[in-house]
Amino acid sequence: MPSVNLNADPITDSEWSPHILLAFLQSQxxxxxxxxxxxxxxxxxxxxLLRPLERQLIMNLLWLESTIPMSTMSAWVTQEGKKPYDDSxxxxxxxxxxxxxxxxxxxxxxxxxxxxxxxxGGGTTGSFxxxxxxxxxxxxxDIATLDAYALERWETILHYMVSSGTxxxxxxxxxxxxxxxxxxxxxxxxxxxxLQITSSGFQFLLHxxxxxxxxxxxxxxxxxxxxxMDLVEALSFLLMLSTMELGLAFATENLSPTQNAMLADxxxxxxxxxxxxxxxxxxxxxxxxxxxxxxxxxxxxxxTGAGSHDQGFIVLETNYRLYAYTDNPLxxxxxxxxxxxxxRFPNLVVGAIxxxxxxxxxxxxxxxxxxxxxxxTYAHPQMRKNKPLLPVTVQDQIRLWELEKNRVKxxxxxxxxxxxxxxxxxxxxxxAKKLDVVLWENPTKRCFFGSLDxxxxxxxxxxxxxxxxx
Amino acid sequence: xxxxxxxGVVVDLSPTHxxxxxxxxxxxxxxxxxxxFLSHLLVFLNSHIACKDENTLAVFGVLPGRSIMLYSSxxxxxxxxxxxxxxxxxxxxxxLDATVMRxxxxxxxxxxxxxxxxxxxxxxxxxxxxCHINRITTTSSAHANGQTASIDPRILILSxxxxxxxxxxxxxxxxxxxxxxxxxxxxxxxxGSESVFLQQAAHLTGGSYLHIDRADALLQYLTMSFLxxxxxxxxxxxxxxxKIDFRAACFCxxxxxxxxxxxxxxxxxxxxxxxxxxxxxTKFPIKTLQxxxxxxxxxxxxxxxxxxxxxSPASLPSSNxxxxxxxxxxxxxxxxxxx
Numbered sequence: 001m002p003s004v005n006l007n008a009d010p011i012t013d014s015e016w017s018p019h020i021l022l023a024f025l026q027s028q029x030x031x032x033x034x035x036x037x038x039x040x041x042x043x044x045x046x047x048x049l050l051r052p053l054e055r056q057l058i059m060n061l062l063w064l065e066s067t068i069p070m071s072t073m074s075a076w077v078t079q080e081g082k083k084p085y086d087d088s089x090x091x092x093x094x095x096x097x098x099x100x101x102x103x104x105x106x107x108x109x110x111x112x113x114x115x116x117x118x119x120x121g122g123g124t125t126g127s128f129x130x131x132x133x134x135x136x137x138x139x140x141x142d143i144a145t146l147d148a149y150a151l152e153r154w155e156t157i158l159h160y161m162v163s164s165g166t167x168x169x170x171x172x173x174x175x176x177x178x179x180x181x182x183x184x185x186x187x188x189x190x191x192x193x194x195l196q197i198t199s200s201g202f203q204f205l206l207h208x209x210x211x212x213x214x215x216x217x218x219x220x221x222x223x224x225x226x227x228x229m230d231l232v233e234a235l236s237f238l239l240m241l242s243t244m245e246l247g248l249a250f251a252t253e254n255l256s257p258t259q260n261a262m263l264a265d266x267x268x269x270x271x272x273x274x275x276x277x278x279x280x281x282x283x284x285x286x287x288x289x290x291x292x293x294x295x296x297x298x299x300x301x302x303x304t305g306a307g308s309h310d311q312g313f314i315v316l317e318t319n320y321r322l323y324a325y326t327d328n329p330l331x332x333x334x335x336x337x338x339x340x341x342x343x344r345f346p347n348l349v350v351g352a353i354x355x356x357x358x359x360x361x362x363x364x365x366x367x368x369x370x371x372x373x374x375x376x377t378y379a380h381p382q383m384r385k386n387k388p389l390l391p392v393t394v395q396d397q398i399r400l401w402e403l404e405k406n407r408v409k410x411x412x413x414x415x416x417x418x419x420x421x422x423x424x425x426x427x428x429x430x431x432a433k434k435l436d437v438v439l440w441e442n443p444t445k446r447c448f449f450g451s452l453d454x455x456x457x458x459x460x461x462x463x464x465x466x467x468x469x470x
Numbered sequence: 471x472x473x474x475x476x477x478g479v480v481v482d483l484s485p486t487h488x489x490x491x492x493x494x495x496x497x498x499x500x501x502x503x504x505x506x507f508l509s510h511l512l513v514f515l516n517s518h519i520a521c522k523d524e525n526t527l528a529v530f531g532v533l534p535g536r537s538i539m540l541y542s543s544x545x546x547x548x549x550x551x552x553x554x555x556x557x558x559x560x561x562x563x564x565x566l567d568a569t570v571m572r573x574x575x576x577x578x579x580x581x582x583x584x585x586x587x588x589x590x591x592x593x594x595x596x597x598x599x600x601c602h603i604n605r606i607t608t609t610s611s612a613h614a615n616g617q618t619a620s621i622d623p624r625i626l627i628l629s630x631x632x633x634x635x636x637x638x639x640x641x642x643x644x645x646x647x648x649x650x651x652x653x654x655x656x657x658x659x660x661x662g663s664e665s666v667f668l669q670q671a672a673h674l675t676g677g678s679y680l681h682i683d684r685a686d687a688l689l690q691y692l693t694m695s696f697l698x699x700x701x702x703x704x705x706x707x708x709x710x711x712x713k714i715d716f717r718a719a720c721f722c723x724x725x726x727x728x729x730x731x732x733x734x735x736x737x738x739x740x741x742x743x744x745x746x747x748x749x750x751x752t753k754f755p756i757k758t759l760q761x762x763x764x765x766x767x768x769x770x771x772x773x774x775x776x777x778x779x780x781x782s783p784a785s786l787p788s789s790n791x792x793x794x795x796x797x798x799x800x801x802x803x804x805x806x807x808x809x
Contacts, residue, residue, distance in 0.1 A: 044520060044560060052702045055521050059693050076694075081705030119516045121559035121567070130557040245561045254557075293523030 018091065019049040020214045024221065026094045028231075033096045035232045036239075037111040040118035041127040045239035045292045046095070047115060053081075054088040058097065058107065062115060067106035127236075129244045132251040132281035140249035140283050146273055150285035153270025154209070155330050161187060162205055162333040164197045174268045184219040199365020205334050206366065206374040213269075213287060220265065233258040241271065241284050242291035249281045312378040316353075318391040324349045325380065337361050338371050353394060358401045368402035413439055414455045417447040424465075431461050474524030475622035475699040476606060478599035478653075481511065481540070482532045482660075483574065484590040485581060487630040491661035491685075498661075502685035507660065510689040511628070512570065516563045517697055519543070528602050529570055530595040532631075533577055534585040537594035540573045541566055544606060590631050593640040599625050600647050607651065622699050624654040624677070629668060630661040635726050638719030641667045648675050654700050658682065658692065666715045666726060673714050676700075680709050722748065731762065742766070 025033065025046070036042050047055060060076075061068070077085040093100040097111050107115075117123045132140075141149070157177055159170045164187065172178070178195060181187040186201035204212060217238060224234045237259040244250065252260060263282060266272045271288040274281075313331070315323040322339055326332065327347050335341070338361035341351040361371060372395055379389055388395075416432075419425035425446045432438045437454025441447075450458055483504075492503035519525055529540040543566070603623045625648070648655055648671075656677040657668040664681060672679035680695055682688060695708050720727050720741035730739040736750035743762040746753050 040558075041560070047520065048522060052521075052699065053705060056698050056702065056706070059517055059521075059697055063689055063693065076707055077705060078707055084705055117558075118560060119520055119563070120513060121563055123558045126557035128557055128560050243560055290523070 018051065020211065020218060022046075022049055022091070022095065024218055030096050032232050034108070034110050036236055037097075037108065037114055038125075039127040039236045039240070040114045040123065040125055041129075041243045042236045042239040043111055043114040044118040045242050046097075048292045050091070051088065053084050054092055057085075057088055057092065058115070061098070061105060061107045062112060062119075064106075067104040070101070070103055070105055073105050126254055127240060129240055129250040130254045132249040135249075135281065138275045138279070140247070140281070141273060143247045143286075146246065146283060146285045149273050150270040150287045153268070154213075154287065155328075157181070157269070158205065158212075159330045159333065161197050161201055162330065162337070164195055176265055177268050180216060180219060180223065183223060184216065202337060202361070202364045202366045203370055205337070206370045208377055210290075213291070216269065217291075229261065230256070230258045234262055237262055238288075238291065241266075241288040242293075244284045244289055246284065246286055246289045249283045252280050252282060312380050312383070314375055314378045315380045315383055316375055316390055316394060318393055320353045320394055320397075322351050322353060324351070331378075334374075337364065338366065353398070355401060358398055359405070362402055362405050368399045371398055411439060411451060413449055413451045414458075415447060415449050416458065417445075419446045422446065427465070428458065428462060432458055473622055473699075473701065474522050474526070475624065475701070476526045476528075476603060477518050478603060478623070478625040479511075479515065479527070479529045480532060480592070480595045480599055480625060480627045481529065482590055482592065482628055482630045483578070484532065484534065484631045485578070486586050487662060491630055500685045502661065502688065507685075507688065508571070508574070510692065512567050513689055514692040514697070515566060515570070517693060519562055519566065520560075521697070526606065527566070528599060530599050531574060531577065532590040532592050532595045534581065534588040534590055537591040537598060538573065538577055539598060539602075541569045542602065589634050589636075592627075592629070592631075592634075593637045593644065596625070596627070596641070596644045597647075600644060600651065600653065603651060603653055622701055623651065624656060624700060626656045626658065626696050627668060627671070628658050628660055629665060630659075632662055633665050633667050633726070635719045635724040638667060638724060638726075639721070641671065645671050645674050656680075656696050658696065660685065660688065664715070666717055669711060669714050670716060673711060678708050679711050729767065 025036075028036075036046075047058060050058070057073075060073075074082075074085065089098065092098040097108050098105060099108060117125070153173075156171050157173045160173055161181065163170050178187075181201075182189065182195065185198060186204050187195045188198050190196045204215065207215070221231060221234060221238075225231055233256050237255070252263065255263075263272065263274065264277065266288070267274055267277075267282075269287070270285060273283045273285055313325040314335075315325075317323075322335075324331065324335055325348055332341070332344075332349055335349065335351065338353065338357055339351040340354050340357040341349055343350040358368075358371070362368070372390065375390055383389055416428065419428065422443075425443070425448075429438065429441060429448055432448065432450050432454060435454050435457055437450045437458070438448055439451055440449040488504040488507075491498065491507075492501050494501045515527060515529065518527060526543045528542040528544075531538045531540045543562075603625070607623065645655070653675060654677040655671045655675040657665070657672045657679045659665060659668070659679070659681040661682075669679050671677070678695055680691060682691055698706055698708065717726050717728060718730060718739050719725060720730055721738045722740050722742075722744070725741055727739070727741045730741060731743050732739055733747040733750065733752060735752045736747060738747055738749040740748075743759045743766075744754070745756070745759055
């Protein structure tokens with residue numbers, strides 16, 4: 001059974017799954033991407049989301065004026081680097097950064113110009129945000145205020161989600177946020193018109209804040225397309241935010257109408273801070289400025305000790321007991337999804353992972369791997385001395401409980417019966433087997449079960465055969 | 471996730487050698503001035519920061535007789551009036567470039583004519599860089615309890631001045647500290663002849679040593695060879711040395727020697743047989759001394775290539791002459807220096 005290995009070696013490290021935004025970018029057209037690459041800040045942010053080898057490849061080509069032959073570049077990777085190198089090239093081709101070619105390598109000209117400009121500075125694009133004139137009446141908030149604001153906004157959203165089924169009534173996020181949650185399938189309206197969290201919503205809660213943020217933002221971008229907003233403008237605004245400096249105020253005058261319209265939404269998610277809705281300047285919060293980095297997007301949780309977010313707070317013992325050093329209602333609510341809580345102290349929650357609690361979580365659509373990865377991510381520093389980090393017994397048992405649930409698998413399809421002769425039956429069965437659609441067969445009863453997608457073919461085959469006979 | 475990496479850069483700012491580098495001579499067909507070098511360097515530093523938001527950087531300058539910290543991304547002064555935000559430049563780049571240029575200008579202004587003769591304080595800068603790395607690794611591991619402590623530290627030395635044999639022992643000590651801290655030392659020789667000590671530094675710490683042939687393409691050299699963090703270097707063919715000069719400097723006259731005499735007790739290296747070891751005070755029998763003196767090659771000035779030449783030890787304690795052209799030789803010497 002695979003166990004989570006934190007100290008992965010560098011080779012597998014460089015093979016970490018690509019960023020969620022890159023998949024989205026790859027689905028965009030070449031013209032849209034080229035427009036996006038006109039902004040130096042967008043290029044820099046996209047560049048940062050790439051994997052190390054891809055970044056190095058771009059850097060190698062960045063300062064070359066002419067194209068270089070494919071063979072020259074491939075001589076530069078070692079034997080074991082061949083596969084990652086080919087993968088990188090195909091990723092970059094799909095992003096239209098290095099156009100696909102079998103003979104020559106060169107960067108997309110727009111991308112090259114913009115990234116050069118980003119690194120050397122200068123130009124007149126103003127893509128890193130125009131700083132606002134200091135306003136003596138409303139000075140920009142300090143970093144602590146911004147952090148508190150971002151955290152409050154973000155936790156309101158998550159807390160609303162997690163307690164939606166429990167009958168509590170926490171503060172409601174704004175209407176737009178609720179709509180977004182509903183559109184993304186994280187929450188759904190029940191018959192009474194009350195929003196209820198869905199199984200993908202439960203899974204969402206167990207992701208780390210960075211992934212959660214991007215999941216919502218991608219949904220936002222999908223919606224932007226439907227709302228007739230300019231997708232490239234929206235995207236480049238997000239990427240611009242990620243290159244801005246925390247604690248500075250920026251002017252809204254130079255933003256396009258689309259980007260001005262986005263301000264309200266981003267304010268609701270806690271990505272930016274504004275004095276009021278009509279203010280002519282805005283300050284990005286830590287949620288926004290860490291969009292393209294891997295540093296924690298949220299500051300330390302309120303009320304808890306320093307660094308509880310990045311340090312972890314969960315201690316799990318081999319006897320399935322779990323101690324969580326937290327008093328954050330959101331974290332407790334998330335734990336409550338798969339832990340039977342037994343006792344609560346001012347800074348500590350004690351509970352146990354039981355069959356019932358895990359079954360409840362599985363019924364909500366949470367998978368065993370998600371539970372395990374949540375426990376790993378938020379493990380207490382003391383736990384990190386253990387190897388493996390989580391007790392193997394507990395990990396295995398959680399997975400076994402999941403298997404228990406998966407004993408019966410359902411599949412849609414058609415049952416073919418009442419064949420006139422054994423010969424007919426075998427003839428059709430042969431055909432179905434060739435298509436690889438047979439799920440179950442019983443020769444004595446002359447029937448077999450085929451999957452849904454094979455039905456049209458089999459049906460046509462039988463019809464043709466009966467027609468031939470007649 | 472790919473890990474963030476720390477880069478310490480040691481820049482040789484020796485005025486004499488930069489003057490030589492920028493003048494066109496028969497041997498120097500492609501002159502490189504300090505100014506154009508710095509513009510290449512700043513772009514390289516920006517590229518390092520551009521690769522990852524969490525990447526950290528520290529730049530140290532080597533000046534005649536002293537070393538200074540030019541920039542450190544961990545101690546950033548945010549309230550600097552000179553660094554007014556600019557809509558066209560990514561702010562960290564701007565802060566970095568402005569700080570480096572300002573500090574260099576300040577210190578170069580203060581140089582007097584007497585400073586031209588004093589050799590650069592390379593060891594000081596290297597040591598400061600190692601201390602800096604030590605500080606960030608220990609504090610970050612204390613903070614995050616080992617989970618994000620892998621910052622993959624490395625040092626890049628950009629050198630223009632020749633070796634000073636006086637600094638052999640401190641350089642060797644720095645190399646061993648670097649090995650202990652798992653710091654990779656890369657060396658880029660921008661101008662001048664090959665450096666024996668820096669070759670050894672790169673070899674012993676698993677870094678790469680590069681002698682620039684075409685100074686106008688400096689940025690491309692830097693990007694292709696020194697930008698990739700050690701983590702992905704196993705996938706790339708970064709330049710390695712095929713020939714390394716392992717010669718050591720003797721402890722008595724600080725001369726680089728081909729054949730040295732090693733104290734059998736403490737492994738100190740001498741260029742000639744001595745009756746008493748200056749490090750550990752061991753006395754050697756007069757007979758051994760005479761025999762060794764008799765066996766010394768007639769030429770006192772060291773010649774470049776010599777066949778492996780190992781004298782069989784006669785009796786102990788004696789001082790064994792060995793060819794100090796092996797890894798053992800240089801390690802032995804440095805181990806000695808560590809005391």
